[in-house]
Amino acid sequence: MADPALIFSDEADRAGTHVLLIGIGDYPWLEGGAKCKTPEHHENAMGMGQLTSPPVSMRRLADWFLDGFANPDRPLASLAMLLSEKKAATYAHARAPAPAKVLPRGSIDDVKKAVAAWVKRAAGRRDNGLIFGFCGHGVQSSNPVLLCRDYGSNTESRFDGAIDFEQFRIALSTRQPDYQLLLVDACRTPDVENSLLGQATPGSRLIDGVSLTTRDNAPAMQSVEFATSLYTQSWGAENAPSLFSEALLEALASGGADRNDQWWVTTSQLHAALATYMARISQAEGLVQRPAAGQLQNFRISKPDRISVPLYVRSTEPAIWAGPLRLEARRGDLCAEEMDYVPPGDAAALQAVSECTLRLTNPSQKVADVVYEVHAKFAPNSPFADTVEQIIAYPPEVTCELPVGKRP
């Protein structure tokens, strides 16, 4: 393994999926960074500081690729990762080489080398797949500009440490593998746009485009998912996965399973699942963040063994959340999922309760395995009568509005 970013490789002679993940949290030349010392550094930082969410997000995504990714047509063939944390990062996993090695830290040179090695690994077959994930700072300047670890190190040319994502994407589309999925979790705010009007987008394209004759004259199929829409911010919690990563992991695991394509997670259904989950996740945080599809060509990503569907139980009668109740999701005679709801102690928290969440896992997608009865059983002293509602549990999510009546 000459590529220092490579943490998993399967050399089998078959079509496979090659993954490259980049999580940049430590930015030495941004606010709070170890090398942010001069007024020029502060000016170039434009208020951007240190992040903890990107490495966590990319580690979780790497875990999923090693444990959950299942594509019989293109199984995982390689996984490479770059992480920028305060200290040099390692990544340990049962399928990764032991002892865990130190990963490249995500400077623009590290990224260029990792991208070159990744593209080369995937170039052997047209039917391979590429998956690229970036999580870190970004700005919009005509194109999305993704900031590497060393953004701002050269104060006279701060974007030396940045990626011109659009030029990279176009160049990548001239390369061999037919299926290319790109996931970008970074802000797209126009911080530098007005100062760069009429200029070429800054940043490196990472690789050169090659003649389309090497690809029978047509560019590769690409699907691009941005964590947030144009000119808006992307959010993440401290030391936790970003909001987009939370949604992405859920969508990849089975939320993006496509009923019209034998329950494969496809790129178009992935977008629908991301949009669905992000609406709920960002709303819960009091934020507005809508994922956006840059390109949306449809192809298969993964085929989950089991399909798991979040079930949101609501009621026409909000007062039911004031007392304890038992919720059961029954499939035939089997209680597939249950929970005992206990109302929160303080009034403000109680007022915020409007639904309960259960997670349903369908053994198959046949009718007997997707139709559930949702039972609500109230305490003996409750004014409400027990109730039941039938639902079909299909991804990305299902809601059940319980019709509740008073006891006679």
Place this chain on the structure above:
Amino acid sequence: MMITPTGITISFGGARGRSDDSRPVVAQIFGFARGAEDEPVSHEMVVPAGETVEQKLDEGLYNVQLTLPSGRILQRNVKIGPESNEVFHFFEDFVPNAGFSLQESVGRSDEEVLVEAAAASGNTSLADYQRRMRWVEDATRTWQRGGPVPPKRPGVRYRVNPDLEANLPAPPDTPTVRLLIGLAPDPAAEAPDGSDGAFIGFEKFHGDSGLWRIPFAGPEPPTRQTRRWARVELPDGRVELASLPLPWCRADDDEFEPAELLVDPARGEGAATTVAVHDRRLGGLLAYLDRGQAGAAGPLLQELESDPLIRDTILEKTKNPLAACAAAYVGLAVYPPNEREEWDVWLGNCMTIFPDIPDAAIVHARRLVLRPTSEGDNARAADALRQACAAGVPYFSTGVLLLREMLVLLSPDHPDLAARAVEADRLAGRIDPSQAFTVLRYAPPRKVS
């Protein structure tokens, strides 16, 4: 609305509390009729904005999913009994403020459009002005009632302006718009000064944001010499050049429609100027382009095949070549790249008939690049791109982005395109990609001290 037994009625009201989402949504119904559970039932239909759609269903259990323009899925389960008459009115519950779209708002009153745009951008210029006016009026009334109120703290003097009338605040500065004809903007140059352009009167102002309608009923398709631009000068000195999609012949009644121009100097991202046209039949497609997301119309694919809006608009290209280009942009974004369409070949004709419309050459090149049928197609696409560059700035923002992408894609085989790709990149650096029609932005002139 009541429905016949064993059926449902679906409607979509957009974001709750808003009524400007003109884009249709797709409903999918999947489920199991009683007694035939092994044969799942599946229906797909488009729900036009503000309309209801009925679907008959046998008794059984069904899952209704609505795919919104954002891609988000709303779903409900429904049990259909012998006398079910379920009416489902869906709303976008989350993210109530999805941003303002002029294209989705055309046709509403000017005041409504301006107020909603100001709310979306946070433009408080009118409120600020009115607040200052009220202060002066209140102060005048106090003065007229017998002089100032004595200060509560000793030593604090009440500052009296004896001439309150003279202290009335000036109304906020407003943008000005001039019409320029036959302009060929150079993205690398400064903004054209526009002194030879005629001022255009506004329709309505709300604080410092305003609406203009610019008519043009020329029977001929636009040429480089007749192409119309609006030069917008903002109060802070910034200049924007809006490409006007004129003449615009409406699809449903052959009437010429003016270009609508909204200028909101408070808009913090993208351009302050937005352009739209009022076209009932094509409004939905233009709304997708206006969000910078032609591909988001993907879920409508089935409907687009049954109601061949894209095909018909391209076929009737001589009536409105700009509409044909808009339809082609959406069609190329939503149809699978390896699928051949009846209208593929018409795009080549469109380029030939309208050599001065860069977008006609761009959609033709795009089709050739996505769906090459022979080795020579990329050379033909390169020729189309050269023609597009010669014809000037694309009318559509998405055209600018596709022009740049294809110039970059083809430059390894056609090195002369590399320099054009650099030019296109500069041009892309001036546009607002979230808008349907091209608006070029220029920084205010630097002050020399």
